[in-house]
Amino acid sequence: MRENFRQEMRDLKVSVLDIGRSIVDVTKLSVKALVEGDVDLAEQVIANDDDIDTRCLAIEEHSLEIIATQFPVARDLRLLHSLGYIAMHFERMGDLGVNISKAARRTASRRGPQTLYDLIQAQGNLVHRVLEAMLEALEKNDLELARKLQDLDEPIDHLFKQFFRELARLQDEEDIEWASSMVLASRYLERIADHAVDIGDRITYMVTGQFEAPPEEEA
């Protein structure tokens, strides 16, 4: 029985889940900073990103050490490889959160139409739901939940498109920089959810050992 090895793998997974929770916070706080025009909060999120990057790198280093010394195979190998892959996604999701906070910093000085803030808050809530589901699927190796992430992601894409249409109605030229920052923030949110869906596919592989073909793209 490789009890030390087992414990090491469990610890590694806990560390990855912890980073995932930080990503949930980053997403939530950056949306809050954007909607409330809170520059201090945005700065806080931006400053925290180095910590997430360091923790993601530590996962990669630790994975390499385990591969070099323990020769993991089968489900252990799939778990280890997947955790590294998921940590890489988290690192990028963290960067996207930072980008939303930077958008908050740029847009805070002027107040746009309330509809747009409502839309982006709604989008943020949906992304939050996808992230929570993804973390639960990862924690519990829940195949069914992992496969559901794709469905949860769909309304987020629709909201992004709606957000884009709303912005197109703005007439005032001075609004253009503000508007482009807002549309980028909405896009970043949508991308965060896409990463979560990719992680869902990875969880499916981790559990089943099979790579499932992605669904056909809509024309």
Add this chain to the structure above:
Amino acid sequence: MNHTLAELQSGVAPAADPTVKIAVKGLDFFYGDFQALTDITCDIRDNAVTAFIGPSGCGKSTFLRCFNRMNDLIIGTKHAGLITLDGQDIYAPGVDPVDLRRRIGMIFQQPNPFPMSIYDNVAYGPRLHGMKKKADLDEVVETSLKRANVWKEVKDILGRGGLTLSGGQQQRLCIARVLAVQPDVLLMDEPCSAIDPTSVQKIEDLMAELKSSVTIIIVTHNMQQAARVSDETAFFLQEVMGEPAMLVEFGRTAEIFTSPKDKRTEDYITGRFG
């Protein structure tokens, strides 16, 4: 190529498949009253390395020794089922076990050179089979030692006793001795468990080179070695003490070590038991 049991039983003959070197169908094996193996069916592919893995006492070596009828030498053993080499039943009346063992050579855990010179160790088999001319013998000795990855180390000391070599060199000398009689199949029963890492590396290298001309079957307790050297892996297990062992899973090595199909295989290779 994988065959379902139904296909094998219906007579869709794996022997007709040219990629199959050894075909085993429904093999049972007994030591006296004790049944060691039950209902083993599998195809050993030509030009490939097949690894047998499993916990101690799971019948890997017993199964390996069926292929060159080494078990015949143990009193009270018997078998049922069929083993074919190139489509020919190796237990058929008229098959000469000595000739079979020339075609299916074997390497053991402990190197066992004869107490004679390095040259004579390798020339022993060819001489026994009637090769007399010195030039022919010289050539077969050199070629065999080269194929066994030990030529550079011994070419200037061919007259020295085989037993003066290091353990790892002795093992490669034994491989050269087997290769000198041009076997079709090489059985290796834990060939690397008693030797130094450099020799292990050299033996693993020579396996990769030899498999284009010799079918190799290796029993190993070192799972990393099985993963490194083999194309196909067979996992054996004796689930209940006193009951016969069985073949649990047989498949492509890369698949066995990433996504095994049977939970027992997964539990064994990930160190959850055994």
